Amino acid sequence: MDIKVNFDRLKKDIESLSQIGRDPQGGITRPSFSKADLEARDWLKGRIESSGLALGEDGAGNIFGRKEGKGKTIMAGSHIDTVINGGMFDGSIGVLSALECLRRIKEENIPHSKPLEVASFTDEEGNLSGDFLGSRAFTGLLDQEILEKGLTQFGVPLAEILEGTNFTIQSIMEAHEQRPDIEAFIEIHIEQGPVLETENKTIGIVDGIAGKHYRWCSFAGKASHAGTTPLELRQDAFLGLADFALKSTQHVATEHYGSMVTIGRVSVRPGAFSIVPGQVDFSFEFRSQSKKTLEELKKHLFSLAEDVASTRGLEFGSKLVDETEPVSIPARIQDIMKDECENLGYSSMTLPSGAGHDVQILASVAEPGMIFIPCVDGISHSPQEMIQWEDLEKGANLLLQVLIRLAS
Amino acid sequence: MDIKVNFDRLKKDIESLSQIGRDPQGGITRPSFSKADLEARDWLKGRIESSGLALGEDGAGNIFGRKEGKGKTIMAGSHIDTVINGGMFDGSIGVLSALECLRRIKEENIPHSKPLEVASFTDEEGNLSGDFLGSRAFTGLLDQEILEKGLTQFGVPLAEILEGTNFTIQSIMEAHEQRPDIEAFIEIHIEQGPVLETENKTIGIVDGIAGKHYRWCSFAGKASHAGTTPLELRQDAFLGLADFALKSTQHVATEHYGSMVTIGRVSVRPGAFSIVPGQVDFSFEFRSQSKKTLEELKKHLFSLAEDVASTRGLEFGSKLVDETEPVSIPARIQDIMKDECENLGYSSMTLPSGAGHDVQILASVAEPGMIFIPCVDGISHSPQEMIQWEDLEKGANLLLQVLIRLAS
Numbered sequence: 032m033d034i035k036v037n038f039d040r041l042k043k044d045i046e047s048l049s050q051i052g053r054d055p056q057g058g059i060t061r062p063s064f065s066k067a068d069l070e071a072r073d074w075l076k077g078r079i080e081s082s083g084l085a086l087g088e089d090g091a092g093n094i095f096g097r098k099e100g101k102g103k104t105i106m107a108g109s110h111i112d113t114v115i116n117g118g119m120f121d122g123s124i125g126v127l128s129a130l131e132c133l134r135r136i137k138e139e140n141i142p143h144s145k146p147l148e149v150a151s152f153t154d155e156e157g158n159l160s161g162d163f164l165g166s167r168a169f170t171g172l173l174d175q176e177i178l179e180k181g182l183t184q185f186g187v188p189l190a191e192i193l194e195g196t197n198f199t200i201q202s203i204m205e206a207h208e209q210r211p212d213i214e215a216f217i218e219i220h221i222e223q224g225p226v227l228e229t230e231n232k233t234i235g236i237v238d239g240i241a242g243k244h245y246r247w248c249s250f251a252g253k254a255s256h257a258g259t260t261p262l263e264l265r266q267d268a269f270l271g272l273a274d275f276a277l278k279s280t281q282h283v284a285t286e287h288y289g290s291m292v293t294i295g296r297v298s299v300r301p302g303a304f305s306i307v308p309g310q311v312d313f314s315f316e317f318r319s320q321s322k323k324t325l326e327e328l329k330k331h332l333f334s335l336a337e338d339v340a341s342t343r344g345l346e347f348g349s350k351l352v353d354e355t356e357p358v359s360i361p362a363r364i365q366d367i368m369k370d371e372c373e374n375l376g377y378s379s380m381t382l383p384s385g386a387g388h389d390v391q392i393l394a395s396v397a398e399p400g401m402i403f404i405p406c407v408d409g410i411s412h413s414p415q416e417m418i419q420w421e422d423l424e425k426g427a428n429l430l431l432q433v434l435i436r437l438a439s
Numbered sequence: 440m441d442i443k444v445n446f447d448r449l450k451k452d453i454e455s456l457s458q459i460g461r462d463p464q465g466g467i468t469r470p471s472f473s474k475a476d477l478e479a480r481d482w483l484k485g486r487i488e489s490s491g492l493a494l495g496e497d498g499a500g501n502i503f504g505r506k507e508g509k510g511k512t513i514m515a516g517s518h519i520d521t522v523i524n525g526g527m528f529d530g531s532i533g534v535l536s537a538l539e540c541l542r543r544i545k546e547e548n549i550p551h552s553k554p555l556e557v558a559s560f561t562d563e564e565g566n567l568s569g570d571f572l573g574s575r576a577f578t579g580l581l582d583q584e585i586l587e588k589g590l591t592q593f594g595v596p597l598a599e600i601l602e603g604t605n606f607t608i609q610s611i612m613e614a615h616e617q618r619p620d621i622e623a624f625i626e627i628h629i630e631q632g633p634v635l636e637t638e639n640k641t642i643g644i645v646d647g648i649a650g651k652h653y654r655w656c657s658f659a660g661k662a663s664h665a666g667t668t669p670l671e672l673r674q675d676a677f678l679g680l681a682d683f684a685l686k687s688t689q690h691v692a693t694e695h696y697g698s699m700v701t702i703g704r705v706s707v708r709p710g711a712f713s714i715v716p717g718q719v720d721f722s723f724e725f726r727s728q729s730k731k732t733l734e735e736l737k738k739h740l741f742s743l744a745e746d747v748a749s750t751r752g753l754e755f756g757s758k759l760v761d762e763t764e765p766v767s768i769p770a771r772i773q774d775i776m777k778d779e780c781e782n783l784g785y786s787s788m789t790l791p792s793g794a795g796h797d798v799q800i801l802a803s804v805a806e807p808g809m810i811f812i813p814c815v816d817g818i819s820h821s822p823q824e825m826i827q828w829e830d831l832e833k834g835a836n837l838l839l840q841v842l843i844r845l846a847s
Contacts, residue, residue, distance in 0.1 A: 224667025241666060245712060256819055257701035258649060258726055258793035259632025262692045264817075269702055270688060273681035280678060284670045293665035294677055295714050297707040304653060304722045304760075306703050306820070314712045318666055352712075385666035409672075411664055412714070 034139055036431055038424045041131040044078065045423075048111065048127065049119035058116035058414035062185075063092065063154035063164070064192050071111050075126070075151060082134045084149070089209045090202030091168035092153040098133055100146035103214035105438040106397065107132065107430060108150030109389060110165065112158065118416020120221050120406065120423075126151040128219050128427040132434050143438035145214065152389045159183045159192060161353060164203070166392035171207035178203065215364065215437050216393035217400040219430050221418060223386050225409030233425050234379035235403030236368045240391040241291070241318035241383060242325050242357035248349040250275070250340060254301055254309030266344040269299050269308040275339045279332050283317065287328065290319035291385055315349070320357050320383045358391045364400035371432040377425050400433070402426055442547055444839055446832045449539040452486065453831075456519065456535065457527035466524035466822035470566035470593075471500065471573075472600050479519050483534070483559060490542045492557070497617050498610030499576035500561040506541055508554035511622035513846040514805065515540065515838060516558030517797060518573065520566065526824020528629050528814065528831075534559040536627050536835040540842050551846035553622065560797045567591045567600060569761060572611070574800035579615035586611065623772065623845050624801035625808040627838050629826060631794050633817035641833050642787035643811030644776045648799040649699070649726035649791060650733050650765035656757040658683070658748060662709055662717030674752040677707050677716040683747045687740050691725065695736065698727035699793055723757070728765050728791045766799045772808035779840040785833050808841070810834055 051074060052067030054060040061067040075094055079086050084096035097104075109125020129149040136147065153165030160181050167173045178189050178200045185192070193199055222228075227235050252266030276294050283292040296314040317332065319325050333349065340347035365381065372379040382403065390399045404426040407417040459482060460475030462468040469475040483502055487494045492504035505512075517533020537557040544555065561573030568589050575581045586597050586608045593600070601607055630636075635643050660674030684702050691700040704722040725740065727733045741757065748755035773789065780787040790811065798807045812834040815825040 222667060223664045224669075225663070225672050226667075226669065229672065243666070255633075255817055256631045256794060257699060257703060257724060258651070258795065259630060259634075259819075260699075260793075260817060261632075261634065261697070262688065262699065264633050264637070267701075269705065270684060273684040276678060276681040277685065280670065289669070291665060291668075291670065293675075293713065293715055295665060295707070295712050295716060296710045297677065297705055297716075299703070299705040302704045304703050304724060305701070307701055308703060308705075316665060316712060385668075386664060387666065409663055409668060411667075413662075 032141065032432065032435055034135060034141060034431065036131045036135055036427045038427070041127060041427055042420060044127045045119065045123055048074065048123050052113065054116055056116050056414060059113045059119055060115050061113040062115070062156065062158035063112040064196055068112055075111060078130060082130065083137055084133055089169065089206040090198060091165050091206035092198050093165045093169055093206065094151040096130060096133060096149040098137060098147045100144055100438065102145045103212045104146040104148050105215055105434055106148045106150050106213050107217040107434060108152065109218050109220060110152045110155035112154055112156050114156045114412050116414060117412050118414060120416055120418050121223065121411055122155060124221065124423055125219050128430055131427060132431040135431060136435065141435055143435065145438040147434060147438050155389055159189055162387055163389060163392045166389040168203045168206040169210055170392055170396050172392065172395065173204060175200065175204050213397040215398040215400060216390055217430060217433055218388055218390040219402040219404070219426050220388055221406040221411060222403040223406060223409065223411035226382055227403060227405035228409065230380055232378045232380045233404065233422050234372055234377050234429060236365055236379055236381045237384045237401035237403060238360050238365055238381045239320040239383045240358040240388065241320050241385045242322065242355050243316060243318040243387065244325060244329060244354050245316045245352040246349045247312070247352050248315045248336070249310065249312045251310050251346040251348070252308070252344065255307045257305040257307050260307055265307050267307050268311040268345055271339055271343045271345045272297070272311045272313055274343070275336050278335055278339065282331060282335065283328070287319060287324050289383065290317065290324055290328070292317040318385055322357055325357065355387065355391065358394045358399060360400060361398050364398055367433055367436055368400065368402065368429065371429055371436065375428060375432065377429065402429055440549065440840070440843055442543060442549065442839065444539045444543055444832070444835045446835070449535060449835060450828060452535045453527065453531055456482065456531050460521065462524055464524050464822060467521045467527055468523050469521040470523070470564065471520040471562035472604055476520055483519060486538060490538065491545055492541055497577065497614040498606060499573050499614035500606050501573045501577050501614065502559040504538060504541060504557045506545060506555045508552055508846065510553045511620045512554040512556050513623055513842055514556045514558050514621050515625045515842060516560065517626050517628060518560045518563035520562055520564050522564045522820050524822060525820050526822060528824055528826050529631070529819055530563060532629065532831060533627050536838055539835060540839040543839060544843065549843055551843065553846040555842060555846050563797055567597055570795055571797060571800045574797040576611045576614040577618055578800055578804050580800065580803065581612060583608065583612050621805035623806040623808060624798055625838060625841055626796055626798040627810040627812070627834050628796055629814040629819060630811040631814060631817065631819035634790055635811060635813035636817065638788055640786045640788045641812065641830050642780055642785050642837060644773055644787055644789045645792045645809035645811060646768050646773060646789045647728040647791045648766040648796065649728050649793045650730065650763050651724060651726040651795065652733060652737060652762050653724045653760040654757045655760050656723045656744065657718065657720045659718050659754040659756070660716070660752065663715045665713040665715050668715055673715050675715050676719040676753055679747055679751045679753045680705070680719045680721060682751070683744050686743055686747065690739060690743065691736065695727060695732050697791065698725065698732055698736070700725040726793055730765055733765065763795065763799065766802045766807060768808060769806050772806055775841055775844055776808065776810065776837065779837055779844070783836060783840065785837065810837055
């Protein structure tokens with residue numbers, strides 16, 4: 032169908048939203064239910080209403096704009112919250128592109144039988160209680176005890192953050208009761224990685240979303256004087272971590288190409304120039320598209336850590352932080368995307384998503400689909416996050432065609 | 440000569456001094472010119488005076504107790520300052536054993552021709568301005584600009600610490616002008632390492648003191664998303680450090696047995712679970728008894744760091760923090776110690792000192808000699824620092840015989 036998004040309007044929306052929550056470091060700091068986020072919510076609700084869509088909001092603060100139809104809903108969206116000092120595209124383009132698609136369908140009176148809905152989910156970035164608070168609430172996947180007992184990353188309980196809003200832990204827990212039947216949920220997002228740019232493709236058709244395993248780990252050895260403890264008598268916890276970091280990376284790189292392993296946080300104690308490290312605490316995460324690979328990695332990597340520890344006279348310890356299952360994107364959704372890319376003449380490739388997104392939570396209640404556009408240098412979660420606007424225009428036009436086809 | 444120290448008195452002195460500067464964590468916090476240190480100085484001066492020795496103090500706050508004689512002075516001593524939350528033996532036993540030896544020589548009217556002197560040097564632990572402030576002042580090895588412009592580890596300039604004492608930067612700089620001619624300086628100290636205990640020996644006769652090279656280093660790569668950046672496209676600064684840590688340790692262990700290399704402080708940035716580290720800053724030090732080895736390590740290890748960086752798409756940077764030359768103990772001093780150990784029937788071994796001590800600074804103006812006694816589990820700079828008292832008794836008796844022989 033020869034219809035395109037109004038890209039000037041979409042771009043203006045993205046730029047307007049990016050003015051809300053600007054921080055002194057030039058990024059955007061707009062965690063859910065912050066003052067900036069409340070302002071952004073009001074702005075988004077105004078944009079939905081002025082588009083003539085039916086505005087909705089559930090008990091978790093998820094915001095919807097609906098165009099009625101018959102049967103199961105075709106939904107698209109993402110989130111408008113950000114990490115601390117984040118960028119202007121992560122999440123926002125998914126919500127605002129979906130809104131633009133629905134506006135164009137309405138303006139042009141494009142026929143569709145099924146209901147169409149744009150969704151903006153609360154706290155995708157996990158500032159309040161692990162990732163995906165809003166989409167987990169929407170799908171009924173939350174644990175009330177964690178919401179009540181856990182601390183937000185701001186060091187206070189969630190209930191305190193909710194004071195002065197219309198939301199409570201109870202209303203969040205009940206949010207899923209208001210959910211319509213959903214046939215498919217489509218999210219457009221920046222890739223947040225370098226693959227599309229490296230391969231010089233405009234559109235990424237996501238074929239699966241990685242499952243992940245987050246663990247907080249430690250090696251304990253013995254702190255000792257760096258001038259007087261011979262190398263062969265040391266129990267250097269840091270060298271244990273160095274050994275484990277290289278061996279685990281080597282294993283994933285050679286045995287499970289495409290899977291990821293990362294040590295991002297490291298704390299070495301006592302942390303003095305002339306003291307052999309007695310303890311090292313570190314974050315350890317791995318991700319894979321394949322459930323089987325995740326299982327193999329769980330077994331192999333932690334047994335590798337034990338081997339390193341026993342060879343070096345150290346103790347290895349670890350605690351699970353979070354775990355999610357991989358999600359496959361159905362062939363039907365991928366095929367529609369490929370088809371429409373060809374019709375539109377856009378270059379595309381299929382690729383997995385290593386990052387987590389709301390769509391992986393929605394996969395428990397709907398067919399998931401995901402479109403990536405490139406981001407410059409793969410940079411995200413940073414004020415330097417940037418896109419080529421023409422890539423977004425193409426991505427939004429693809430989303431429009433996919434939604435029309437799914438809702439027809 | 441059949442004379443022994445009064446060990447009950449020595450032990451009581453060590454226990455009395457250890458009551459000054461007790462901290463809530465059960466250790467001793469007595470940095471030079473702190474309130475606790477000023478109290479300890481007064482206590483030490485009282486002990487010197489009541490022994491009938493001539494009390495002296497120079498412009499750097501180094502404290503002396505002298506028994507006159509003819510010719511060059513035979514000196515023994517160490518320091519009474521401590522690290523933050525340190526132990527009760529490091530330094531103190533060197534000062535108080537020397538004091539006990541001079542007391543016994545005086546009490547028994549042991550004949551000696553040369554002057555004998557006990558010395559307690561200011562700020563050996565380097566809380567105020569690098570290590571060995573007092574012994575460097577005594578030997579004329581200080582840089583006035585560093586004293587004036589540098590910060591103490593308490594975050595304030597040295598001049599501020601000196602307010603309310605009798606000392607100034609000027610008086611510290613002039614301290615060496617009052618120094619007598621010294622023939623030999625002997626220090627008894629805990630080993631601060633595990634070798635004597637492992638080898639089951641009571642006395643360590645030190646044959647050399649390691650030179651060291653301290654550097655603050657970094658690898659810079661590129662922070663990126665841990666879920667979306669394929670392993671082969673990462674510039675992970677932490678993996679660079681892991682690689683360098685293992686390779687540099689391997690090189691020292693296999694090519695320069697007995698030398699040391701240590702990475703004790705590590706800071707990984709940005710330091711988040713799901714972000715590939717873009718930068719890692721770390722301390723890097725190595726030590727050796729051999730000047731030639733130190734030169735080889737300087738060349739080899741930093742070129743190794745550059746290799747690791749270039750293989751992994753990182754930048755390596757570094758800045759010199761401190762550097763000292765190795766010191767050899769003259770055969771004459773070692774032979775006297777071996778001889779006297781045999782006479783006394785004490786088990787001994789020669790070994791190098793990996794840690795730095797005042798004696799290595801005194802080596803620029805006197806023949807240096809050093810006696811080690813074991814410390815339990817090699818632990819030092821900690822409230823857990825412990826000795827077997829009978830080892831100290833033997834060490835002090837050896838010191839007594841060595842001083843009598845050198846001064847005869």
